[in-house]
Amino acid sequence: MRTGTDYADSLGRRQVYINGEVVSDVRKSRYFKGIIGTLKEMYDFAYNPENQMQFKTSWGTSGNKTFMIPGNLSELNERHIAIAKWAEISMGFVGRSPDHVGSFFAGFAANPAVFDRGKMKFSKNVLKHYRRLVDSDLYLSYSIIPPQVDRSKKAHELPDTHIQVSLVEERDDGIVVRGSQMLGTGAAVADELFVSCIPPLGEGDEDYALSFVVPMSARGLKLYCRPPYGFDRSSVFDYPMSTRFDESDAIVVFDDVFIPWSDVFVFRDVKLLQSQFFETPAHIYGNNQAQIRLSVKLRFIAGLAAKVARMNGTDRIQGVLERLGELASIASMVEGMCLASESSGSMKEYGSFVPNPRFLYGPMGLQAEIYPRAVGILKELSGAGVLQLPSSIRELENPKTRADMDKYVRSSSSGTVDRVKLFRLVWDVIGSEFAGRHLQYEMFYAGAPYVSRMYAYRNFDYNSAIEDAERFMQKYDIGTTVEE
Ligand SMILES: Cc1cc2nc3c(=O)[nH]c(=O)nc-3n(C[C@H](O)[C@H](O)[C@H](O)COP(=O)(O)OP(=O)(O)OC[C@H]3O[C@@H](n4cnc5c(N)ncnc54)[C@H](O)[C@@H]3O)c2cc1C
Known part of the structure; x- marks a missing residue:
């Protein structure tokens, strides 16, 4: 090592x-x-x-x-x-x-x-x-x-x-x-x-x-x-x-x-x-790694959103809590599907344990919507707080400008430095050039969205889903009536 x-x-x-x-x-x-x-x-x-x-x-x-x-x-x-x-x-x-x-x-x-x-x-x-x-x-x-x-x-x-x-x-x-x-x-x-x-x-x-x-x-x-x-x-x-x-x-x-x-x-x-x-588990192990990483990222974004709401005193508003709930759903779904793919994985004849592709590729088929949605919620909750910021740490270091910063750039729950620190971080996650590249990354790293959806399609086991549908439909016919 x-x-x-x-x-x-x-x-x-x-x-x-x-x-x-x-x-x-x-x-x-x-x-x-x-x-x-x-x-x-x-x-x-x-x-x-x-x-x-x-x-x-x-x-x-x-x-x-x-x-x-x-x-x-x-x-x-x-x-x-x-x-x-x-x-x-x-x-x-x-x-x-x-x-x-x-x-x-x-x-x-x-x-x-x-x-x-x-x-x-x-x-x-x-x-x-x-x-x-x-x-x-x-x-x-x-x-x-x-x-x-x-x-x-x-x-x-x-x-x-x-x-x-x-x-x-x-x-x-x-x-x-x-x-x-x-x-x-x-x-x-x-x-x-x-x-x-x-x-x-x-x-x-x-x-x-x-x-x-x-x-x-x-x-x-x-x-x-x-x-x-x-x-x-x-x-x-x-x-x-x-x-x-x-x-x-x-x-x-x-x-x-x-x-x-x-x-x-x-x-x-x-x-x-x-x-x-x-036909090796390469694509599965590689994308399992990617989904574990994405789970960490989505939990982090959810944490930032909750901190923003707390700092702005909006965390008691029903609509804001619902937005945080949506973010929680997204983060939990990705993490949960990753865990499900692992716990329902199987031993292969070549002697390795491999995550279940159905639950691995399922959320990946939605990734091009999920990640922009998570970032969109953080954007929505942040408002212009990500712009009501000094251009750099210089305005915090300079005593002449620091007084204005201390007076106007703050929140009732925390001081200026904490506020600027949080909102600069949020900007680097939702708005900077780095953030824009990450949006593109999550949408494309495993292939264009149509490719990821095809992975989800191919690994869903549509044959057994169709069989289930047919079995259900065989239970009634044109003459079937409701039994008294
Ligand atoms: C930030 C970032 C980092 C990356 N890093 C790497 C890396 O390290 N290594 C690597 O190999 N690759 C990397 N990639 C490339 C990535 O693998 C590709 O972006 C991905 O495979 C999609 O290919 P493409 O971008 O050429 O899009 P295209 O395949 O050209 O598709 C672009 C769009 O065209 C449309 N389209 C094209 N073809 C079809 C079709 N047949 N059916 C329906 N719609 C279609 C869709 O709207 C699609 O979203 C990275 C990409 C990004 C964004």
Whole structure:
């Protein structure tokens, strides 16, 4: 297991483009100071045995519990607790922390035989990388969606053959890839990147049907980051989320990157590309992690809303309590469904305990409505309190302006600093650029809303629901009357 310093020290050179600069050492860049600090805190937290984040691997080492392949319900519960503890460090605002892709890798390694189905047998690569991830306590990010160029076309029909990451050369020692992937969240500060394509590919797309792992230092690998949110805001008090939890999102470009065979999981196999996610528990473990994180975030948003109501003295108004009730329903539903998916999970023939997909994907199908609704309630209860604020801590520090602040920016239940502190935090959750990105994140991280609804549809077991409906309908017919 690594300490925070071990993690930061291991961040090798890379090619990151941001604000007209090439950043090769992210540790020294002002853009990544906040998120690297948060990740260090997470690593230190997991390293400390008092926090009970460690498990013993079957091969005798110790690793982060969030990377565990649960062998029974009790291990799944332990993993849940570890994921929740880690999420609490950012209150769920670091979406792609190491446990996200770590959970996908646990899923791949839980059923490695799937990777031996193709012409080439890659299960040994999968197992080797899973063990390396656990033993070296690695941070992997992933990029599994092709760039948004023309969604009506198949990969090979796009105007340039190498827009989506694809094979350029097959060599004895590995492959060379060229092209791009839409986004890699956290990739700029990760150790390695997992690259694949989760949307289904079709005939003719074989050169795009690849899965592999690549170190961020690989020659030819480039990241183009979106604008950073917190780097020019030095005060955590003013922007508590933007300054520390901006994990960055980046366009990923492969300029003829060499991948050794030992780092390849799927090669030119359209069918296997889907099987790796859905015939192993990878997609389920990864999204179970995401739902645990989201539960933490929604409870936090509910807590903020209740604090705002209390501070404004609106917490005795019936309509406000109803709004808090709605928020409580949303938060409880997501957390409850997550727990239900775990407690009704099942042992698989390959020896792992897997959450019930029906209750996992059920709330995910509504996520594009649930999260904006939760944020909308917090917005509604906050009113312009998030704007009736000084521009920064400077007005609180300056004795000339502080007097006005103390007199007018306060509430009957608390003083100026407490009020400003709460409302600045709320703004960073509902209104700042960081907050806007989070709305987009929760709506899209597991696929566009139509994709998440299809996961819910496919895992609901409509056949038995239809059977129930038919059984009920068979009990009466055109001539049936009510018995006296
Ligand atoms: C903040 C953020 C971080 C992200 N991080 C990562 C990451 O780390 N790694 C990664 O791989 N990906 C990441 N993504 C990308 C994410 O996976 C995609 O946004 C998601 O898969 C949807 O793809 P898209 O954005 O291209 O939307 P599209 O697929 O282009 O869909 C956009 C909209 O078009 C319409 N639409 C398109 N096709 C259809 C259809 N067939 N049927 C019905 N409607 C349709 C819908 O209205 C849909 O909402 C991230 C996204 C966000 C917002």
